[in-house]
Amino acid sequence: MxxxxxxxxxxxxxxxxxxxxxSRYVASVRLPGMAYAHVVRSPVAHGRLLGCDTKAARAVEGVLDVILPADAAGLRLPCVNVMPGQLMTSYPVLDDAVRYVGQPLAVVVAETPQAARDAADLLDLDLDELPAVVGAERALSDDAPLLHPDLGSNVLFDFVMGDDDCAAAVEGAEHVVEMTFRMGRVSPYPLEPRGVVASYASYAGDELTVHLSSQAPHHAREHLAEALGLSHDRVRVVSRDTGGGFGAKEHLYPDETLACLAAIRLGRPVSWSEPPGDRLFATLPARQAVHRGRLALDGDGRFVAMDVDVLGDLGAHPSNVGGSTFAVTATLLPGPYRFDRFAVRVRGVVTTTTPTGSYRGFGQPEAALTRERLIDEAARRLGLDPVELRLRNMLRPDELPYTTRVFQTYDSGDYPRALRTLRDLVRPVEKDDGRRRGVGYSCHVESTGMGPSMDMKAINAAAGGxxxxxxxxxxxxxxxxxxxxxxxxxxxxxxxxxxxxxxxxxxxxxxxxxxxxxxxxxxxxxxxxxxxxxxxxxxxxxxxxxxxxxxxxxxxxxxxxxxxxxxxxxxxxxxxxxxxxxxxxxxxxxxxxxxxxxxxxxxxxxxxxxxxxDPEGYTFAYGAHAAAVAVDPETGAVEVERYWVVNDAGVLVNPTVVEGQLTGGVAQGIGQALTEEIGYTDDGQPIAEYLPPTTREVPGIEVVLMETPSPLTPGGMKGVGEAGTIGPPAAIANAVAAALPEIAAQVTDVPLTPAVVWSLLRA
Amino acid sequence: MxxxxxxxxxxxxxxxxxxxxxSRYVASVRLPGMAYAHVVRSPVAHGRLLGCDTKAARAVEGVLDVILPADAAGLRLPCVNVMPGQLMTSYPVLDDAVRYVGQPLAVVVAETPQAARDAADLLDLDLDELPAVVGAERALSDDAPLLHPDLGSNVLFDFVMGDDDCAAAVEGAEHVVEMTFRMGRVSPYPLEPRGVVASYASYAGDELTVHLSSQAPHHAREHLAEALGLSHDRVRVVSRDTGGGFGAKEHLYPDETLACLAAIRLGRPVSWSEPPGDRLFATLPARQAVHRGRLALDGDGRFVAMDVDVLGDLGAHPSNVGGSTFAVTATLLPGPYRFDRFAVRVRGVVTTTTPTGSYRGFGQPEAALTRERLIDEAARRLGLDPVELRLRNMLRPDELPYTTRVFQTYDSGDYPRALRTLRDLVRPVEKDDGRRRGVGYSCHVESTGMGPSMDMKAINAAAGGxxxxxxxxxxxxxxxxxxxxxxxxxxxxxxxxxxxxxxxxxxxxxxxxxxxxxxxxxxxxxxxxxxxxxxxxxxxxxxxxxxxxxxxxxxxxxxxxxxxxxxxxxxxxxxxxxxxxxxxxxxxxxxxxxxxxxxxxxxxxxxxxxxxxDPEGYTFAYGAHAAAVAVDPETGAVEVERYWVVNDAGVLVNPTVVEGQLTGGVAQGIGQALTEEIGYTDDGQPIAEYLPPTTREVPGIEVVLMETPSPLTPGGMKGVGEAGTIGPPAAIANAVAAALPEIAAQVTDVPLTPAVVWSLLRA
Missing domain, CATH: 3.30.365.10 (Aldehyde oxidase/xanthine dehydrogenase, molybdopterin binding domain)
Structure with missing residues (x-):
């Protein structure tokens, strides 16, 4: 064939x-009679909107409508993936209970974007402020304010997966490495901002047509119809070119939903586009989690057991994807290795920050960081070569298909060959410029080809399809x-x-x-x-x-x-x-x-x-990454000098596209490893300083493609869109630890900014 | 169920x-950057465009393009239904050989409709004029100029259907009625004029999107793609609301095709809408035919044989539907009656007039007029009641399914019951106002539910589907x-x-x-x-x-x-x-x-x-109509005072809609019977006087619905969209003949305008 x-x-x-x-982006959609929406956001992290005087705003020339929470009562968006025992499964689109800076509080609609913004500035918000809750660990403390008092807890779900006797196995092992990792909150940054143009025809045959920058137009259609009380057959979503998504555009947001409400109220097309300054707190960020992990080995360096406590920061409430990124972390934590016992606890807690959502990699870079750092630290303590330690515990091709202790069935591949191929590629940099150098490795197995379709009432990450x-x-x-x-x-x-x-x-x-x-x-x-x-x-x-x-x-x-x-x-x-x-x-x-x-x-x-x-099951791609870094001991600045990837995504349809996907993903991973983070002040104000890597921070990346067909998918393809993002935080952190053995055990958090590394070196 | x-x-x-x-008509489509096309038409009936000086036109402010025949070389539209032996199966969209007044010769495209019209007036057309050919009989004469000299004849097809021995049967019969009928050229008159908005995106993935007022968007899509040399997959036709069609909008016209060409040349959306003054010679008219018919009866009034010579006027060249209206006339000529022998000859000839095309009824009103007038004239000559004569020869329900001698298989119905029901409804007007009164009847069987799909190389009217x-x-x-x-x-x-x-x-x-x-x-x-x-x-x-x-x-x-x-x-x-x-x-x-x-x-x-x-075959609806007329002997004016319809279209989905379709159709039939005609001067100039009936000319219409399910169609429905138009010319002509027995044999032509009737009365 x-x-x-x-x-x-x-x-x-x-x-x-x-x-x-x-290209056919949403911003190029111009409809006759189009009006413009501006979303007014909370300036405080926690509190209550007691009232809002709209008189001055409504008096601005060209203002057509002002929408307040009372006008959107009952308008809710759902959590698609509900974790076991989860306390909250939907959230209001517009709420007078304020839980994060940037939360939508009102919408102004006007003839021009300028008029909408001008009027928004004149809205008089009467806000009663409450104490902020920043950080998942803070949210757990007994004296933390409850964000949703009716729920009785800031912990929205708490479940375990794996072996009941795992802790005992860890505790009885010859060697145990225990570390706690903190992953920074990162933000997807698509070239095309989020945007929508909604128009509503209100004759018999009412029809809402929504041009939406989306990764999931059918999904958006369902949720818009349900939220707005429209018959599904009357809603059409068009997403012809989406200018990057990275996960951020799989969600249907309150902003876009409110623009549709505005179009229905007004009977005219309404356009909304996210202002650049809103992205960091209005587009869902991701990855904020704390992992406490233990890796137990026997005297031969065999992986006896591993257990991890995943504490995920949901932000103010579960987003559309709820806590499923944390569950994916849990299911992919074992990676390409054999463990006699394995267990993971997953908790999602609410904090007074923007809700967290999807981001390319979806919990997998976090899993790789924890596992691969634990392995390198174990190798360091046991005096073993990190690659050899990995190979000693790695699943062989003849063991596949293999079902992990958290129920993932790896279909096909040759994980050791990927790592050996990688090792042969690696050429450390040798230069005498006062910087300290190291090479770090990471391996991962990646869940792709999401399926099969089933009613996910329970443990797994996401409904397949x-x-x-x-x-x-x-x-x-x-x-x-x-x-x-x-x-x-x-x-x-x-x-x-x-x-x-x-x-x-x-x-x-x-x-x-x-x-x-x-x-x-x-x-x-x-x-x-x-x-x-x-x-x-x-x-x-x-x-x-x-x-x-x-x-x-x-x-x-x-x-x-x-x-x-x-x-x-x-x-x-x-x-x-x-x-x-x-x-x-x-x-x-x-x-x-x-x-x-x-x-x-x-x-x-x-x-x-x-x-x-309808897939019988997920298919599993895999990869091995290596980074060569140089650390400036004076400033703590980390430079990635070389980067190597070996990846197997099954049958290659277009190697150029695959290489492009991997390279772009690695660049995002380098950002996560070294520079990108949304910080918050203690009173819940986001720190508007965000540094994606540029071509200066991203070295040439050498990619070798392997090709093991999936036995599951017709055509044998596996996915590759996220692969590049999974390895870099772990490989780079391992490389930094290798460069700085004296502080290796403290290399646990990403991003490894100059300030972080400098502080560790000074301590 | x-x-x-x-x-x-x-x-x-x-x-x-x-x-x-x-409503979502084409004229409501407004696209950014839209330009406007104006089609320049021939002012002469026959000749050759030797040249066209565009300089002055191009100098008009806002003019963007001028398209001449050389710019559209090779652009042709096909005849979908090709008659046996037909000489010409496609025609050029823009041709320097001129064959009718109104033929497109050039297109001017400009920023505004006004600029396009102004520039069009400045085009200097150098036309070499030739003698016109008006009327199908004139086109047959030996000294008539050939419109298409390369074809060697003005007769584009000439075929016979039915029994070889029919002529002998007619000639050997006891009674033979022979009459010649002339049907006027009528024009569909939809509320929404023809129109198009074409836009072309010329990046990889070129796409032509065509908003078109059309009855057949998929058909238009195919023909546009083929004409313009585009891949079918790159053409989209949108016809959301079509404001009436009546057959006129089943064609793809040169005008609309040229607007698409203009959009491709210009790289901007182009709009074209038919100016009201162009309709009579630019929108395809229909029905112009001459029938010479003979009905043969035995001494008991039994129909022994019928033969008809159908001479159809194709206009300048076959339109998209070619000669198929004339073929439909032929296949439906037998109506609901038994004939021992039946034969028909069908010829299509070209004349220097606008090509003729589809019109609601599609050849069937012509068939009914010829057959039903022959029957009434036979009744008059034999001294029989016209209804009784019909009933004597009518197919009974137990004879169905019945295949006629021209291969139509009537599926179900009770034709005699329809006629008897009608007779019971009829209440002649009795009034003494100096006018002469009469009641006329007509019965028909109507082919609906076009199918099955087959490669129509031969005799039948149209490709099914x-x-x-x-x-x-x-x-x-x-x-x-x-x-x-x-x-x-x-x-x-x-x-x-x-x-x-x-x-x-x-x-x-x-x-x-x-x-x-x-x-x-x-x-x-x-x-x-x-x-x-x-x-x-x-x-x-x-x-x-x-x-x-x-x-x-x-x-x-x-x-x-x-x-x-x-x-x-x-x-x-x-x-x-x-x-x-x-x-x-x-x-x-x-x-x-x-x-x-x-x-x-x-x-x-x-x-x-x-x-x-995919239907196994056509299904056949049927109806019986009666008209009561009053004729003013001083002026020849005919008034339809009462009108009755009995119709059976199978299972009724919505009786109100069916009644509306019948009533509207009868109104159009009254127009064809009495007032509507596009006349031509001898030099081929259309006479711009066209009189559709108003509410004053259309009386209250009494409709009785019968309901014999079709055994063929799922659901048992038959068609009804055209039914109303079929009976009126015949019923009204019979009523006029009944009112004026002294000239009955001369009541052969429609429309029966006051001038026609007055002339007959005076002769």
Whole structure:
């Protein structure tokens, strides 16, 4: 099977428009009569909105509406993934109970964005302030104020997974390494800010059309309909180009929901775009957690047991994804290793900070940091080579499929080969410039291809979900692919076109890919998240393509009076192999199929396949990363000088796209490891200083791709969208620890800013 | 089956927007950067465009482009229905050979409509004029100029159907009535003029989006793609509300195609709307034909044979539908009667007039006029009652299904009962005001539900075609219907909603109907023509609804551990009959289906059915009409004083809609009978005087509905959209002949204008 498109370095077709200013972002949507919304946010971390005088605001010329909490009573957004025992499963879109700086308190709608902002400044908010609660550990303390007094606790869920006797195994082991890790709060930073244009037609057949920068338009559609009390069939969400998501745009936010409410109230289209200054506290951040981990080894360096206490900071309330990032951390903590016993406790607590949500990697960089740092520290204490210690405990290919003690079934791969390949790549930097140098490694197994569909009442991280592909051959032989996944710059359009061209047997130029519109694409309950677009969406497409091809061949066999097995598709025709005269053009066959002319018995008219693929289980990619760092002992500044990645994401559809995904992910991981963090003052004010890495902070990254097909997914693909982000915090922290053995045991927190490293060195 | 919606007089849901100015016509589409096209038309009937000086036009401020025939070389539109032996199967969109007044010769595109018109006036057309050819009989004469010299003839096709020995049977019969009928050229007159807004995005993934006032958006999409050399997958046609079509908008015209070409050339959206003054020569007219007919009877008044020579005026070249109206005339000429022998010859000739096309009734009013006038004239000559003569020769219900001698298989009905019912309704007007009065009858069988799909290389009128319905239940239990048919004011949206609500078992308010967008609706090769939307599109929906309901019940049976046969759908739930506690809401079931949760073995996720219905054959509606007229002998003016219709269109989905369709159709038929005609001067200039009937010319119309289900279509529906137009010319002409027996044999032509009647009376 295949015509050479799968595996080829096909140029990304979306770049033609993305790089020439012709992309279809929400901000380019201009509708007649469009008004502009401005969201007014809380300046305090905790308190109560006692009242709001809107008179001066309403008097501003061009102001059309002011929406206060009372106007949005009952408007709630749900937590999609509810953890066992979770106390709160939805939250109000607009609330007079204030729990974080940046929480929406009101919306002003006006003829121009300027008028809306001007009027917003004149709203007189009467706020009764309460003490802030910053940090998950603070939220646990007995004297911490309760954020949701009716719930009776700041701990919204608390559950354990794994072996009951794990603690005993740890405590009875020969060696135990115990460390506590703190992961900073990081913020996704897409090039296109969040935005929405909502329009509502209020005749019989009321219809809300929402242009939304989203990774999950079907998901947004459901939640908008439910929140606004609209029939699902009357809501359409369009997300044609999403200018980056990184997880931030899988959520439906209060802001976007309120813009839709404004459009319904006003009967005019309403546009809202996140002001740049709002991003750090209005776009959901992620990753803030404290892990207390113990790794137990026997005298031979064998991993006897591991237990981890994951304390997750939910922010003010559970976001759409609730605590599921922390649960994913838990399920991926074992990584590519064998443990006799394993256990994890997961708690989610509320603090007076912005709710935390999804971010590329979704709990997995945190899992890797804790595990891989514990391993390096164990190697240091036992005097073993860290790579050798890893290899000694690593699952071998012949052990797969392998189910971990937290119920993840790794499907395929060769983890030791990845690490050995990596070791062979690594070339430490040798230079005498007064800086101290070290190399660090990290390995991970990554859950991708989210599935199967099941009613997740319990332990697992997220509801899985199938994908559906619609594949049509038009009467002229051109091919249209439609899928519920979303194009957000990751190259999925190109990859799906490659699969369709390859499997059907047409030139890729004849394949069109339609994504990002609930009116024209099949349902996707999840969207373009969790590195699943290619594995699940592409898997469905593989199946659809096989069926479409079979139908074409059956039709040709009927028309040519030949056996379908003797036919091949080439050069725009179906022909009998070895008999070039016996052939029919695809145009002829497709016209016949669509017109219903001369079809075989039982052959329904048309040439369109609609196939769902519901995975039996997750598929698991994996990777091994290494970083070479130089630390300036005078300033504490860490430079990543070299970076190596070995990654296996199953069948490679487009190696160039895969390398791009890995490289971009590593850059984000370096940011998390070294510079990026949203800090808070003790009274809950976010510190507006955020430093994503630039090309100066990101070295050249050497990538080697392995290719172990997934036995689960049609086509054998696994996901790769998040892989690059998982390894860097662990590899870089290990490299810093290797460079500075005297403080190695204290290298536990990310980001490792100059101030952090300098303080450790000075202590 | 059924929840009472089918058969109910449900208010038309589309009226809420159509009557409140919220309809979505093409003229309401406003796109950023939109330019305006003006089509420049030939002022002469025949000749050659030798050149065109565009300098002055291009100098007008705001002019963006001028398109001449050389710029559109190779751009051709096809004849969809090609008659046997037809000489010409496509025509150029822009041609320097001029063959009718109004033929497009150039397009001017400018920033404003006014600038485009002003510039158009400055185009200097250098035209070499040739002699005109007006009238099909003139085109046949030996000295007539050839319009297409390369074809060698003005006769583009000439074929016969029926019995070879028919002429002999006629000539050997006891009584033969021979008459020649001339049908005037009439013009469809939709409330929304033709119009288009085309926009072209020219990045990788080039896409032409065309808002088009059309009855057949998928059909238009194919022909636009082929004409413009675009891949089908890159063309989208949107026709959300079409403000009346009457057949005129099943064609893709040169005007609309040129607007698309202009949008591609310019890289900006281009709007074109037909100026009111252009309609009579730019929107395709119809019905111009000359019939020479002979009806042969034996001594008992039995119909021995009938033969007819149909001479059709194609205008300058075959339109999209070519000569198929004349072929439909031929196949429907036998009507509801038995003939031992039957034959018809059909010729299509070209003249220097606007090409003729589709018009509501599509050849059938012409067939009825010829047949029913011959019958009345025979009755008059034989001294028989015209109704009795009809009943004597009419097919009885027990003779159906019955295949005529021109291969039409009438499926079901009771033709004599319709005529008897009509006779009982008729109450002649008795008044002594100096006018002469008469009552006339006409009966017809009408071909509806166009199908089956087959490659029409030969005799039949038009390619048939299946329809596909997509029926989805959303997670909240709301239902979406999508179909390739088009809403053009005929009520199909309401009828499809009734069927879906009835068959699935949900309130009609929960059903949404999506039509008129090639991106969101299933393929329809034909569109909303030929009274087929309900019979074929609705038939597909019935099948989809049965499947959706079965799937719901299967899922509920699995979940409730019940037998599907014991379940019923009511009040938003599926419940076990007799056990009100054992039930599941549709919301619960639909959510489970879409999420893929707890499904029976082999049950694919989702709750969407996509079903095609490809009719085994046409279904045949029928009707009987009667008119009471008063003729003023001083002026020749004919007034229709009363009008009665008995119609059987199979199962009635919405009697109010059916009555509305019949009443509107009769009004159009009265126009054709008495007032409407596009005349031409001898040099081919159209006479710009056109008189559609007003409420003063249309009396109250009494409608009685019969209901014989079609045994062919799922749901038993037949078509009714055109029925009203078929009877009036014949019934009114018969009434005039009855009122004026001294000139009865000369009452042959429509329209029967005062001048025509006065001239007959004076002769």
């Amino acid at each position: 295949g015509n050479g498109y799968v595996g080829a370095r096909t140029p990304r077709r979306e770049d033609a428009r993305l790089l020439t200013g012709k 199938y994908e559906t592909a619609i594949l049509r051959m038009e009467q002229d032989g051109s091919v249209v692919v439609s899928s519920g996944v979303v194009s957000m710059g990751q190259g999925i359009e190109t990859a799906l076109a490659q699969i369709a061209a390859d499997r059907v047997g047409v030139p890729i130029e004849r394949v069109r890919v339609v994504l990002g519109d609930t009116a024209t694409t099949p349902y996707s309950s999840i969207g373009a998240v969790a590195s699943r677009s290619l594995a699940v969406g592409g898997g469905a497409l593989v199946r659809a393509a096989v069926r479409l091809r079979d139908r074409l061949l059956a039709l040709a066999a009927h028309r040519l009076e030949a056996d379908a097995g003797d036919l091949e598709i080439a050069d725009g025709s179906v022909r009998v192999q070895g008999d070039p005269r016996a052939s029919l053009t695809l145009r002829d066959l497709a016209t016949s199929a669509w017109r219903g002319w001369d079809l075989p018995e039982g052959f329904a008219p048309g040439l369109e396949e609609r196939v769902s693929y | 059924g929840n009472g919606y089918v058969g109910a007089r449900t208010p038309r849901r589309e009226d809420a927007r159509l009557l409140t100015g919220k 299946y329809e596909t319905a997509i029926l989805r239940m959303e997670q909240d239990g709301s239902v979406v219907v999508s179909s390739g048919v088009v809403s053009m004011g005929q009520g199909i949206e309401t009828a499809l909603a009734q069927i879906a609500a009835d068959r699935v078992g949900v309130p009609i308010e929960r059903v949404r109907v999506v039509l008129g967008d090639t991106a969101t609706t299933p393929y329809s090769s034909i569109g909303a023509v030929a009274s087929r939307s309900l019979a074929v599109g609705g038939g597909a929906l019935v099948r989809a609804a049965v499947r959706l309901r079965d799937r719901l019940l299967a899922l509920a049976a699995h979940r409730l551990e019940a037998d599907a046969g014991d379940l019923e759908i009511a009040d938003g739930s599926v419940r076990v009959q007799g056990d009100p506690r054992a039930s599941l809401t549709l919301r619960d079931l639909a959510t489970s289906a879409w999420r893929g949760w707890d499904l029976p073995e082999g049950f694919a996720p989702g709750l969407e059915e996509r079903v095609s219905y």
